Amino acid sequence: MKKKEWNEGLNHLDSELVEKYVEQKEKLRQKDKKLKGVWLRFGAIAACFLLIVSAVIVVPMLREDDSGVVTTGDNDRPNIPIINAQIPSSAPQYYGNESSSGTSGGGQMEVDPTGLSVTAKLVEALPDVYTFFDDWNQDEFRLLRMQTIKLLRGQEMVEEFYYLIPVEFSTDFSIFDRFVINNMAQFSYEQTVMYNKTQGKAEQLNLVVFGYRVYGYTLMGENLMAFDANGRFDERLWTSNAAWIAATDRASSVDTITQAERNIQNDERHQDLYVHLLKDISGEAEKVLDQIKAFDNGVYVPQFSTNVLWYSPEVQFHATKYINGFATNEKISVWCKEWTGGEQDTYAYTKARFSEEDMSRLPDLPSAFESIKGALNSGSVTPPHFNNQEKLRKTTSGIFGWYAKTENGVVGIVRVTWCFYTEKYQDYYDDAYYIIEYGSDECKSVDRDSLLELLGDYEATYIYTGEYNEYGKYSDIVYPEI
């Protein structure tokens, strides 16, 4: 049987079985929640609140910034979200390249995926704002350099680490003596690269990054508690700004650091999952670590699968190469043996591998990107397939640029996307592609098929490969019948 046949068969599974599965999953999650104890009960409220905070704070920022995302704000149409394909608008300069160590402990760490928990002291709150290169939403963070004092859950922990704080939660952390940090998940290996938005540079981090983030919002209130030098709960953290508002309702449930630590230690779920440091990777897969060494040949952004933040830490990671702040079609993946069940760690490269010669012959993508962005904002870039402006209304558009290795060298590609609605709320997408070649100061419009031909066997990452019709592309998915 072919894989596609198997998957199509599964697509026709009885709906009652899917319903049963969803209900089972829901029950398990509810059961899981109950175990968290009384002081966690208000997490949902925190989540709701933070979504509102995100909507109030982040959305206007997205609309106002110069990232190229355009919103018409048509209130008569369904507000279906569309891609916020944003990248740093100026080419970052590189610095960092510090020694890769800085971590200690080492070896294999065993943690609870829902909450590696520690008592920690603040070493330093980095002053700058950071974003992740591969986060389309461009959520902004501060980084707290923390020193582990006591491991509350899990078997091993590095002595120092960075803890991610969404900027809206940022305050003066230096006034607190100790923190109890719960529900931590490892966000990236050491040596990862983040975009230092304050300085407009890519920066390599020499410590493992931990955080707790679920696709753009956090449950910070239940994850970070502050205490004074006497070990008394210090409510000033949770009252420091509006973002903590949902946490304040729980202020009376924990009085001392001992009590907070005991609450966490009494929760003994999920003890058999693993988090790795880069140096734990071995065998053939270890070779990729030289390849992804930051700043040697561009910037690789090594990260766990984002699922680590949602369900469990996957012992695998993927590193996408970034050049001048733009993604590329070069990617490297590593699967550790604990994940695959095999005898050794494994890895895979894309066919696209940027050589030194490629790096010396890069097209001027940043300029091309800025030009297309300006043209899009002024309305002079129009969707190529959409030919009936009377019947359809544009709702949103986005822009994304990347370097792609092709059979004929590296090109810069800019993709512009549009979303439309008809009177009957039918939905259409359209997109257009532009390329710039090395040595050229012209960014040329190119049709999708020619672009795919140009890429040849190289990865056509980020390119729509389905059919177009007179409006653009339209989903031909068969929706389930009830």
Place this chain on the structure above:
Amino acid sequence: MELQNKQTVRIPMDDDKIVELYWKRDEKAIEETDFKYKKYLFSIAYNIVHDRLDCEECLNDTYLGAWNAMPPSRPNVLKAFLTTITRRIAIKRYHNNLRQNLIPSEMTVSLSELEDFVAGDEDLGTDFDAESLGRVISDFVRSLSERRQFIFMSRYYVADPIDTIASDLSLSRSMINKELAAIRSALKEKLESEGYLI
């Protein structure tokens, strides 16, 4: 301690009310669906396509699909209905991506476990009947114990990582692997008996 602006806290809407909004053609239906299920649906799509940009588009298509399907549909369990839509969209994108040799996703890992009897990614055979196969797989799933049903759906329907399933069921990873091995063995037998494996 006084909770400021308490009235602004937003609670997810009941499914029945969301479905009713779809039937009234109220655009708030999509907003409420997104608010309540985005994380969950994103994780389903991400397990399959393993790319955030693709996931965002899968979610957009899911909301559109729900908008187009209701009415006339009135799902009993909205979450399951959305799961089905998201999976179909993500699977379609997955197979498109696979043709381009993109990096494997969790779906690839889960499919590789079935390589004894599921292999090759060519187009569908001309006489292939997806609905018939769907019925056979459904019968097979119903024949499993409650726990194995959950494990099967988690691993092969929504491509959840093994660690996630272990965490959900408070079982060890090795136990889940054993259960999966037993399920695969029984599944192979079932597909052979129904003539799907030559």
